[in-house]
Every structure is written in C-alpha cells, then in structure tokens.
Amino acid sequence: MELKVGQIWRHYKGKHYKMLVFCKHSETGEELVVYERQEDGNRYARPISLFFTSEEWEGKTVPRFTFVSDN
Numbered sequence: 001m002e003l004k005v006g007q008i009w010r011h012y013k014g015k016h017y018k019m020l021v022f023c024k025h026s027e028t029g030e031e032l033v034v035y036e037r038q039e040d041g042n043r044y045a046r047p048i049s050l051f052f053t054s055e056e057w058e059g060k061t062v063p064r065f066t067f068v069s070d071n
Contacts, residue, residue, distance in 0.1 A: 001067055003033055003048065009065040012057050015039055016068060022048070 007019045016038040023032050023045075031048045054061050 003051065004070070006071040008038070008068040008071050009035075010068050011065055012055055012062045017044075017065070018071065 003019055003022070005019050005021065009017050009019070011017060017035040018038055020034045020036055020043065023034065024030065025032055025047075032045050033048050033051055034043060034045045036043045051065060053064050055064050056062075
C-alpha cells in the first residue's frame with residue numbers, strides 16, 4: 001500500500017497516526033514521512049523504508065503500522 005497525506009495508520013502498540021507530509025533528509029536524500037499521533041498531537045519523522053517493517057510483539061511478528069483509513 002502507498003502512504004498518502006491524510007491517511008490514518010495504527011501502530012502495533014495501538015496508537016493512531018495521521019500522515020502529514022513527505023520530505024527528504026537534507027544530507028542523505030532519504031525519503032521521510034512526518035506523522036502525528038492522534039491521541040496527543042506529538043509529531044514524528046521516520047524513513048519510509050522503516051515504516052513498513054515488522055516488529056516482534058507479544059511473541060508474534062507484526063507489521064509496525066497497519067492502514068486504518070483515508071482521511
């Protein structure tokens with residue numbers, strides 16, 4: 001699935017995040033996504049390549065983020 005501005009995704013720990021903007025790292029050119037945690041408005045940036053990785057959680061391998069909706 002392609003990330004798009006405005007989409008809502010759920011982190012594997014349960015919080016919801018809205019995609020705000022896509023940009024490039026000024027030194028490396030790496031593609032980044034800036035997203036906002038819906039529960040408190042905190043904002044974060046992550047390389048897009050890490051957005052779709054999996055994590056070990058409660059004995060299972062799960063996706064780091066799961067699509068919820070287009071907003």
